[in-house]
Amino acid sequence: MVRLAALRPATLLGRGTVERVGALVAERGVEVAVIDSAVSPVQQRNLEKAWKCKVIDRTGLILEIFGARARTHEGRLQVELAALTYQQSRLVRSWTHLERQRGGFGFLGGPGESQLEIDRRLIRDRIAKLKDELDGLRRTRALHREARKRVPYPVVALVGYTNAGKSTLFNRLTRAEVTAKDLLFATLDPTMRRLKLPSGRQAILSDTVGFISDLPTHLVAAFRATLEEVTEADLILHVRDVSHPDTEAQKADVEAVLSDLGLGEEVEGGLVEVLNKIDLLDPETREQVRNMAARNRDVVPISAATGEGCDALLAVVDRRLDGERQHVHLRVALADGAALAWLYRHGEVLERRDDDTTAHLSVRISPADLGRFRSRHALH
Numbered sequence: 388m389v390r391l392a393a394l395r396p397a398t399l400l401g402r403g404t405v406e407r408v409g410a411l412v413a414e415r416g417v418e419v420a421v422i423d424s425a426v427s428p429v430q431q432r433n434l435e436k437a438w439k440c441k442v443i444d445r446t447g448l449i450l451e452i453f454g455a456r457a458r459t460h461e462g463r464l465q466v467e468l469a470a471l472t473y474q475q476s477r478l479v480r481s482w483t484h485l486e487r488q489r490g491g492f493g494f495l496g497g498p499g500e501s502q503l504e505i506d507r508r509l510i511r512d513r514i515a516k517l518k519d520e521l522d523g524l525r526r527t528r529a530l531h532r533e534a535r536k537r538v539p540y541p542v543v544a545l546v547g548y549t550n551a552g553k554s555t556l557f558n559r560l561t562r563a564e565v566t567a568k569d570l571l572f573a574t575l576d577p578t579m580r581r582l583k584l585p586s587g588r589q590a591i592l593s594d595t596v597g598f599i600s601d602l603p604t605h606l607v608a609a610f611r612a613t614l615e616e617v618t619e620a621d622l623i624l625h626v627r628d629v630s631h632p633d634t635e636a637q638k639a640d641v642e643a644v645l646s647d648l649g650l651g652e653e654v655e656g657g658l659v660e661v662l663n664k665i666d667l668l669d670p671e672t673r674e675q676v677r678n679m680a681a682r683n684r685d686v687v688p689i690s691a692a693t694g695e696g697c698d699a700l701l702a703v704v705d706r707r708l709d710g711e712r713q714h715v716h717l718r719v720a721l722a723d724g725a726a727l728a729w730l731y732r733h734g735e736v737l738e739r740r741d742d743d744t745t746a747h748l749s750v751r752i753s754p755a756d757l758g759r760f761r762s763r764h765a766l767h
Contacts, residue, residue: 398437399430405437412438421448428477446473461524468517475510541708541755543582544593544620546645548637551628552663556691557594560701584705585698588733593620598644618648621755622707624700625658629676629688630667659685659703666690708753715757717748719764726764733760 389404398405399422412420419441420434426444434442443451450473453466545553561580582592595617617623625641627634642654662680665673665688673688680686687703689696714737719726721744730736734752741747752760 395430397430398433399424399426400434405434409438412440419443421445431477461521464517464521464524468514468521471510471514471517475507475514540581540589540591541621541753542579542591542593542619543622543624543704543708544595544617545624545626546595546598546617546641547626547661548598548628548631548641551626551637552691553626554594556626556661556663556689556697557592559691559694559697561592582701582704584708585702586705586709588705588708590621590704590708593617598641617645618650621753622704623650623653623658624661624704626661626663628664629662630664657685659687659707661700662686662688663691666693666695713754713757714749714751717750719746719748720744721746723764726760729760729764 389400389408391400391404393401395401400408408420411417417438417440420438420443422434422442422444424445426434426442431442431444450466450470453469545557547553557578557580561582578594579591582590584590623645625638627638631637645651645654645658660683662676665676668676676688680688685703685707687696687700689700691697717730719730721727721741727746730748730750730752733756734750736748736750738749739746
């Protein structure tokens with residue numbers, strides 16, 4: 388770690404630091420130097436000249452990881468959009484042939500179009516095409532969400548800092564086989580599976596891309612289509628790596644991203660906090676975590692790796708989805724057996740009185756389920 392008294396416009400680092408790091412690079416034969424900060428194109432070019440190796444900044448490293456992790460068509464589109472947006476401002480350092488020009492048109496000729504202008508135009512065109520494709524996927528995803536609203540299942544979304552254990556927990560709860568590795572950004576594409584709750588009700592569990600501190604704006608924008616799944620969820624579970632020394636800072640970073648997505652009210656109201664990886668804690672720290680969780684019903688210590696605490700987590704999910712239930716009176720045609728069965732399966736029928744054609748029901752049901760019921764079944 389290098390402490391800077393001031394940022395240098397030309398090289399970011401001071402002259403002495405540049406020389407000291409350059410000596411280390413030469414001594415150890417370093418081919419790529421990574422700077423954990425934003426670096427301008429000019430700074431990047433000057434550092435590469437000084438150190439005689441490739442230099443990438445924080446955003447460049449994240450994009451390299453994203454590129455290696457993307458598996459689906461949508462994931463690859465999102466990564467390419469983020470990479471091109473990043474590269475667009477760096478063409479000045481990416482090419483050595485910028486003096487080349489294409490010939491002009493017309494009788495007067497002219498300087499024509501430089502290679503740099505061609506490259507910029509090609510990138511602009513490609514970015515526009517990628518945005519169109521992602522908008523199409525976003526519209527398709529919106530249609531899928533509308534379809535899910537007609538299906539009687541609430542959506543529960545897992546969010547958290549990258550490598551917090553979301554995918555491992557997802558696999559544990561749903562018996563799925565989503566990629567779950569001790570890697571940054573192992574998940575780039577949202578995955579959904581059915582989840583059975585202790586009450587017998589069904590929900591849909593969604594696994595999402597992990598967050599990270601100081602995530603550049605254009606990266607968030609590229610993955611906004613994926614993150615929209617979180618904004619539409621009925622319940623958000625914030626999965627934290629409680630064994631990480633910076634777990635509190637990671638919590639703040641995740642809550643900041645959620646607030647940027649328009650979920651500030653949910654953050655203020657209190658998310659369900661899943662304190663994962665308690666199996667990695669020493670006995671004293673584990674006991675402290677358990678005591679903290681005992682004072683808050685919406686904090687659950689677990690180990691996704693061993694399964695410890697997962698039953699308690701499902702019970703909390705069940706309670707939270709049930710907690711906002713309201714008491715309503717409904718009239719359903721006796722002939723509509725599917726509607727009656729739906730209400731018994733997803734609500735709590737407190738009282739029922741039948742006449743010749745109609746069932747008069749007093750039901751406790753969540754607003755989300757009531758909306759789904761009304762969209763599926765005509766009420767009298």
